[in-house]
Amino acid sequence: MRSGEARLAIDWGSASTSAVLAWPDGTWSPLTFGAESALSSAVFLSEDGGVITGQPAWQAAAGCPERFIPAPRRSIEQREALPGGEVDAVDLVAATLRQVAEQAGAVAGGEIEDVRLVVPAGWGPRRRTWLRHAAHRAGLPQPRLVEAPVAVATRMLASGVHLPVGSYVVVCDVGGGAEVSVLRRGPAGFEVLATLSDASAGGSAVDDALIGALIGGEPNAPIPDGTASNGTQWVLLASVRAAKHALGEHPAVTVPLPDGPAVVVNGTVLEQAARPVAQRVAQLAVEAVAAAEVDAAEVSGLYVVGGMAGMPAVAEALAECVGVTPVVLADPAMAAVCGAADAGAASVGAGVEMAESPVPPVPPVRRAVAIAVPGFASLALVAQFLLTAQWNGWYVHRWALLNWGELAMAAVFALVAALGAGTVIASALAARPGQAPMSAGGQVGTGILASMSLGVAVAGLYAVVGSVYIGQEVGSFLRWALMPIAPVVVVAAVMAVIAARQWRQPVGGWSQVLAFPTGSVVCAAAGMALIQYSLTADRWPDLVLWIDAAGRVGGLLLGIGVVMAVVSTPLLRLILAAPLGVISAAIVSQAASGILGVIYATAVAVWWTRQVWARVIRPARQPVQHTVTTTVAACRGGG
Template structure:
């Protein structure tokens, strides 16, 4: 095994630090510190200026308590600490623990590891993440990749065979020194955190302090005294031992030992674990789902070993949580892809489906309809006035709809092309970027093309008719602005891989051709009725053509806005009557804007229902 190919994952927790080395062939090994996989995160600064870590720091704390820092990571807002009248950078204390991990990894792997991954709480912001990166740099580690703890746990669950289908929701209850609860959803691109809440006082540190206070004798020293650190170390060991025993003996400083039973532990721990249960319920509510929508509630962290946690959560939630095997190592194993062959990320980008050839028709229809409408707009204005001065009556609604259809055609063509290229690019021959970035770039480029075509329509119309361009630009660009904005949001989602819609982006953005044909034919009939020669024997038929055109435009609007047949009937009846009645030179712009709004609503609905709030049923808890 070559160390340069190994993956080193480190979970630098508030109470303990764990680390795993994993190799491309799927083998992995936990790093051992003093024979144990969990290294206490505490540090102690000796009078000589050396830094002790782990159990060595706890052992020395009894003699030099003023130089002991039990949890350096819990001082995020303090850049410097005063230890025995010496100013120390907090990052140096965190780096001391990371340095020991790096040394042990080099001993285990044989060479320094280049692929380093650090587990961080999902609720950490950029400042705390950056500070942890700086600490890793000071420890001599390679540039680390930060992986959020619940994402790492979810990856570990998949690697160990958990059945979590795409679209399902899970809750990860991470109870270590404190508690952090996250609700995740599995999408086609991997897991995403929907909500996360943390409570530093709802974890093992609070339980340890309460047990220490319960066992301390009246003559015990204050919290900074070495005797207290010795008692706290004994209490921590006893708490872990009670996970599978009924009682243990706890030695007390300067007095006889006492027996600590599970009954005492439960009495002390229950108020803390009740806070954990409340935190889980709040997080589920923040994710805007119910507990029955979850595919599972998974408990990790050192406190997850206590059977009382399962009991409390079951009572509070009405479902039985699942304690992950070896809960203290779950996040770090997931971050390292332990057991996975190949050093890929926790969740690989999905394969993008190749759009079918028949979708070309859905692109061609709005394109040809757009060309037909703009041609009719330019060739059939109604001229009034004398030879010296003529004024043109223009169907501004027809120009607006031509611009809308041009944008629809451009978006469809660009998305299909980008999806096809992304689907046919393999990891070995992909020319640039990911499938998501190619699709997002295609959406933005095609939206820009649609705007350019609409602008060209306006400029050509201005030159051909001989009028200033202001009005043409206003009617060509403003109606498509909402749709362009929605397309930009979709492009951002594609690039960030937040969501990959079922069936691919080309299917999501395929605008229905029925509404294009219906509305386009309706506007063409309206324009014909307005400019046709009104011979007496044809007046009735010309007016009827205009009303039918208004009716068809109303039908096309309803087809774009509403999906359900019954709602189409309910909304279509009054709307088609209104659009048919509005047919006139003065109202053509209104009719075009009505349809442009309908198109924007269709895009907003696609964005909301398929990407932001997809209605995919999750597997309920049993």
């Protein structure tokens, strides 16, 4: 391999150390240590003066706990008092960095000249010099120090996140401890405006709380005397950390206790242990934004990285206290080290491996329902439209009397269903094997364009099938299928451009923007189906009253569907539904069926236009500012 051209980035954390090798063409790979993707930062000082690192250090701790140091970063610039004398903390860190350097040299096939070390933004010159000495003692060349939040922001740019010059971002790094930084992107790069840290607001505090819950029956209960002296503390801590990571994939895990029976730990216990830590992280974020003298409404994004980033309690606390929806980056534990290595920063060629771009999440079950309901409604209406045609004339001069409004609504529902699947299509595009990855905005924009094209194609297909089935010219079918959806198509094209250019990121994500209200679809589809039934059913004398009543109910439901699409406030819906429903019911007739379909198509276009304006182009700021004002006081008061 090209060892002389490789870049080695190392993130030496309080709990674990991760590293990445990158090359000028954009290819990169994380370093692995045995079966682990990260090397434990813990060390063990053997009796002969040697330093054991990584997982073997944890194994040795059970036999001689007084020689074990689980987090050397907490004692930097000091000398550790161990049996047989004192040891310089630089030597402990150098041992870990030396193992990383040896593994990197084995992978790269030689020595590496370009080394970057990730450091907290709050470290001053003395600590940074101390870390350089440790790297020199480990045999590494003079390293370049990269501040962790700057590395994370660099990683976001490389992944396609749009951060325009002048924008403000908040980076919450929650690992063994917590560091929250506010950055501004300037013409020459990112500038750290404020940074706050707390070593007790991270995974280590959660571990202590879990140990207290297992031994004492409640979080943060004191550990019995003598536990540390016999090595039980470190065995238990290793078990708790393994259980904490396993709970990310399993609802409950069993934790073996050294001096007692095994205990089952579930997500509720973990959430209780993590909640105070998450609240402290949120408080740090609020204080950092205030220290940077930045209004929360001006923050372009709040990004969470580190080993605890995936815990729901952290995201919930940040959203509540800061008033900005947090975004957890893909592979949050590697975000800083990948940014420091400039992983993926190169011109993309064929067959070049690139850093993974954040993929828009596949919508949940309710989003699938929101896609399926208008889809089935569209098929039902077009089927009724074709099968209930009223034929007039004789043989050669036969012609069909059709409900053009029903065809228009079928086309509208087809487009609504397709656009609802826009983020699903975007996720599918991101998962294409062997294809160069797109940015997150490019994925969403392409997904919206693809879904819009699919909806238009289905509407056109309805027109062609209807023309062939009925045996009339296709012109009328195309007009009623395509013209009612034209305004929505224009709005969808605007959304696709905004998403691709990443000019705006809607609150709640694009999935929420594309989700049309299901209640409106159900009411309008049922209403039009009842109207068509009343217009085409055989009017037997004993059924005339019921058939007419079905038509009036259909008009009422269609009017309610229009109100549900145009108005979002529940009170206004109640006020407007009655008069508009009565008017729609009163004008139900063969001549007015087309008008009713066009009215609903117009309502759908109004809904999409309002979505783009209110959620994307001009999102409301007042509620966010109010939330910040009220919750900041609560967070500070509960400190």
